[in-house]
Amino acid sequence: MPPxxxxxxxxxxxxxxxxxxxxxxxFAGMRLVPGDPAHVIAGGVQANATPEVLxxxxxxxxxxxxxxxxxxxxxxxxxxxxxxxxYQLNQPVSTVVLEQLGATVSLxxxxxxxxxxxxxxxxxxxxxxxxxxALTRALEFCAISTPNFWIGILLLGAFSFxxxxxxxxxxxxxxxxxxxxxxxxxxxxGVLAQITREGLERALGQPFxxxxxxxxxxxxxxxxxHALRHAALPVLTLSGWALGELLAGVVVVETVFARQGLGQxxxxxxxxxxxxxxxxxxxxxxxxxxxxNTGLDLLYRVVDPRVRQAAL
Amino acid sequence: xxxxxxxxxxxxxxxxxxxxxxxxxxxxxxxxGLAAAAVVGAVIVTVATRGGDRPATQAAANAAGAxxxxxxxxxxxxxxxxxxDPAVAATAxxxxxxxxxxxxxxxxxxxxxxxxWLAKEWKVSDDGKVYTFTLREGVTFHDGTPLTAQxxxxxxxxxxxxxxxxxxxxxxxAPYKEARAVSDLVVEVTxxxxxxxxxxxxxxxxLGIQSPAALAKxxxxxxxxxxxxxxxxxxxxxxxxxxxxxxGYAATPAGASHQGAAxxxxxVFEFVSEDATRYGALTSGQVQAIxxxxxxxxxxxxxxxxxxxxxxxxxxxxxxxxxNQTRGPLRDVRVRRALSASVNVEELIRSIYFGHYKAARxxxxxxxxxxxxxxxxxxxxxxxxxxxxxxxxxxxxEKDKDGYRxxxxxxxxxxxxFWAEGNKDQRDVLAEGIQAQxxxxxxQIDRPTVDTGxxxxxxxxxGGYDLIDVSFARPTPDVLRFAFASGNxxxxxxxxxxxxxxxEIDKWVEEAAETSDPETARRDYAAVQxxxxxxxxxxxxYTPVQLVGLSGKVRGVTFDAQTYPVFHGAWLGA
Numbered sequence: 057m058p059p060x061x062x063x064x065x066x067x068x069x070x071x072x073x074x075x076x077x078x079x080x081x082x083f084a085g086m087r088l089v090p091g092d093p094a095h096v097i098a099g100g101v102q103a104n105a106t107p108e109v110l111x112x113x114x115x116x117x118x119x120x121x122x123x124x125x126x127x128x129x130x131x132x133x134x135x136x137x138x139x140x141x142x143y144q145l146n147q148p149v150s151t152v153v154l155e156q157l158g159a160t161v162s163l164x165x166x167x168x169x170x171x172x173x174x175x176x177x178x179x180x181x182x183x184x185x186x187x188x189x190a191l192t193r194a195l196e197f198c199a200i201s202t203p204n205f206w207i208g209i210l211l212l213g214a215f216s217f218x219x220x221x222x223x224x225x226x227x228x229x230x231x232x233x234x235x236x237x238x239x240x241x242x243x244x245x246g247v248l249a250q251i252t253r254e255g256l257e258r259a260l261g262q263p264f265x266x267x268x269x270x271x272x273x274x275x276x277x278x279x280x281x282h283a284l285r286h287a288a289l290p291v292l293t294l295s296g297w298a299l300g301e302l303l304a305g306v307v308v309v310e311t312v313f314a315r316q317g318l319g320q321x322x323x324x325x326x327x328x329x330x331x332x333x334x335x336x337x338x339x340x341x342x343x344x345x346x347x348x349n350t351g352l353d354l355l356y357r358v359v360d361p362r363v364r365q366a367a368l
Numbered sequence: 369x370x371x372x373x374x375x376x377x378x379x380x381x382x383x384x385x386x387x388x389x390x391x392x393x394x395x396x397x398x399x400x401g402l403a404a405a406a407v408v409g410a411v412i413v414t415v416a417t418r419g420g421d422r423p424a425t426q427a428a429a430n431a432a433g434a435x436x437x438x439x440x441x442x443x444x445x446x447x448x449x450x451x452x453d454p455a456v457a458a459t460a461x462x463x464x465x466x467x468x469x470x471x472x473x474x475x476x477x478x479x480x481x482x483x484x485w486l487a488k489e490w491k492v493s494d495d496g497k498v499y500t501f502t503l504r505e506g507v508t509f510h511d512g513t514p515l516t517a518q519x520x521x522x523x524x525x526x527x528x529x530x531x532x533x534x535x536x537x538x539x540x541x542a543p544y545k546e547a548r549a550v551s552d553l554v555v556e557v558t559x560x561x562x563x564x565x566x567x568x569x570x571x572x573x574x575l576g577i578q579s580p581a582a583l584a585k586x587x588x589x590x591x592x593x594x595x596x597x598x599x600x601x602x603x604x605x606x607x608x609x610x611x612x613x614x615x616g617y618a619a620t621p622a623g624a625s626h627q628g629a630a631x632x633x634x635x636v637f638e639f640v641s642e643d644a645t646r647y648g649a650l651t652s653g654q655v656q657a658i659x660x661x662x663x664x665x666x667x668x669x670x671x672x673x674x675x676x677x678x679x680x681x682x683x684x685x686x687x688x689x690x691x692n693q694t695r696g697p698l699r700d701v702r703v704r705r706a707l708s709a710s711v712n713v714e715e716l717i718r719s720i721y722f723g724h725y726k727a728a729r730x731x732x733x734x735x736x737x738x739x740x741x742x743x744x745x746x747x748x749x750x751x752x753x754x755x756x757x758x759x760x761x762x763x764x765x766e767k768d769k770d771g772y773r774x775x776x777x778x779x780x781x782x783x784x785x786f787w788a789e790g791n792k793d794q795r796d797v798l799a800e801g802i803q804a805q806x807x808x809x810x811x812q813i814d815r816p817t818v819d820t821g822x823x824x825x826x827x828x829x830x831g832g833y834d835l836i837d838v839s840f841a842r843p844t845p846d847v848l849r850f851a852f853a854s855g856n857x858x859x860x861x862x863x864x865x866x867x868x869x870x871x872e873i874d875k876w877v878e879e880a881a882e883t884s885d886p887e888t889a890r891r892d893y894a895a896v897q898x899x900x901x902x903x904x905x906x907x908x909x910y911t912p913v914q915l916v917g918l919s920g921k922v923r924g925v926t927f928d929a930q931t932y933p934v935f936h937g938a939w940l941g942a
Contacts, residue, residue: 089819093821095825096820096824097533098533098535106538106542106861109530109534111530113533145450145451155605209644212644217648218652224649225638225649312642312645313645314638314642314649315607316605316606320448320605324450328820329820329821
């Protein structure tokens, strides 16, 4: 077995373990929350469900079974990639998730691209320039410390409600995505720009930069070809964090901009204790994290030859 | 080769290779650019915060003009829903949307009067248990199925079927026993006991009549199919519901301002939970109407030209604070009345809602039938000296170092669980005001934050609370039975959260629900209102108001007895 395949096999096993762990934690978490799930399934606090209705629900969802039995059934289904059926929506969880996945992915992916681009451009332009660096750093700190929610409201007020450039309601095209993208991208760009700039500055101070200069390399070449590669490692590491930040931000942004998507699904599922949907989304998020982290580890090997040499 | 010389010179001088664009010759330019970005940011903040103040350019054409057919009206609403089946859902949004898709058997035309709708006439048997409805002829559902007695039976059976998992509708017609199709257009409904609120229950959208063909489909393929002025097109979850005109509509309810098909081509409900977003969407013209105008923006909207603000007081139970009379210090009526007298409701409501909500002095809203204006004389209204006197009398004489009253070494503490997910209309702020005022007379109010599960099981069912706040809109005085009859505790699917257990009140509300004599009912309901205020089971806070914001272009929107906007006669002007 070639080393790379062995490495990938180990990662796969690890991913499965992570999935099992998150699914179990989600199961335990939803059962530990106090309260009778039947009541919640019946429509929550405002509902006036009769005792017969509650009994029907308990029978239908197997809530009478002892917990270990419920857990075994749950894991058994999960192995067959069956996430079950939503309590509230009477639809398979996979349908619910897939329906909303597109909206969330286009939001998160666009914001990620924008955030990374912004961070890179800012860092490349200001690294090693104290005055410009100080000013951008101040702006970045503003972006980092302003909550998504507030950025969203401000952008909406200015560009949608006052200037009418980007309508948020009644239009689903890319124009409706611009403001949510910016809202999500700004805090990420703020953090990543700082890390990238620091990495670049450290690399620019290294002897190899001097060597490159002495060989007659242009400033562009030094920054893009030599320094950036060195600065890339911490940025890659932080990408995992940025992904988490995006997932959390999506919930807020979808609320403020009245967009549909997984964030809204999760919020209403958690509120309604729609256990199958919550578990489904949690497992999906864990899978996404695992896949992206594996991808990042592969990228390390491309960027940094030393990792390639290290024991597999 | 003079490499060394060369490099030595270079280290002392500034680097000369500056061809690269990234290393700008004039860092000043960069700094200026960044400064400009900062200024732009500041401008955004300014523009955004005054957004909506911008006077609308279109003039409010006051000339009524003739109604115009066509156009789509977009109505932004707060909240979302999990099912469009009115028999299943309890959410207010579902009732609002379904009202346009489904017609009811009867229409509520006043606080206590009903007119024909899908049923052109009806008879009630002498014992009050059998209702015979004669249906209108020639009505068809959106899918072409004709309206028959069988369809009515199918709809009602669907509601009470436990498999439907009805969260609300079934509780409205609890005495329903069976329905029987006497002929094609005559249906006979039998109840297990006389129940006068039955007609009112039938008039709400949650008991709208559905196409039997649509109900026969599996739950996962459910589509709402009714006989209403608009038919269902699509539901994008958490985003919008789209309806289109039903061109063959003829079954207008009694008292409708417009006959025949609706003027609007389409009707779209957008779910926008964020208040600021919804309000901005209206003032910027992205939607034509919004529900739930934030009270803080209401005056501003009224002043804007090109917009109108419509206020509707909701009938039924006001937003009230219920005092659990079975637990702790509140078992003593003197302590309950002292709490009631310690809170200056009037002032709190005025300062929080800017005069848009009215402080209440009765558990019933003034727009409900059988509302008794005289009952408020029994209310222990704001009087801190009286509150202090009552507490002294009840034995809570001493005060501890924090200023709270103590008796036998125990502090006078009341638990009022805060269910954050159910919070709206700044009710949390109002609660803080009540907390602060109760403290002045020495009563401590604890507000533990609880999630839905704990709120239901530990508090509502388990009874682990002293105070609970809730409102319940329904245009019938029968809500008093829902809120105060001993058999209607939350565990039994009722709203008696004060856990009142009074044979007298039970007798009054039961008699009022069964009698066919309106005078007896009125007397009974008045007695209940007086008694619950006298016993201070309830502290009325305010009458919820629907603040609907409309663009000046929207004409002809009316409101039904339930205060739902009716779009049947609505049209879009220039």
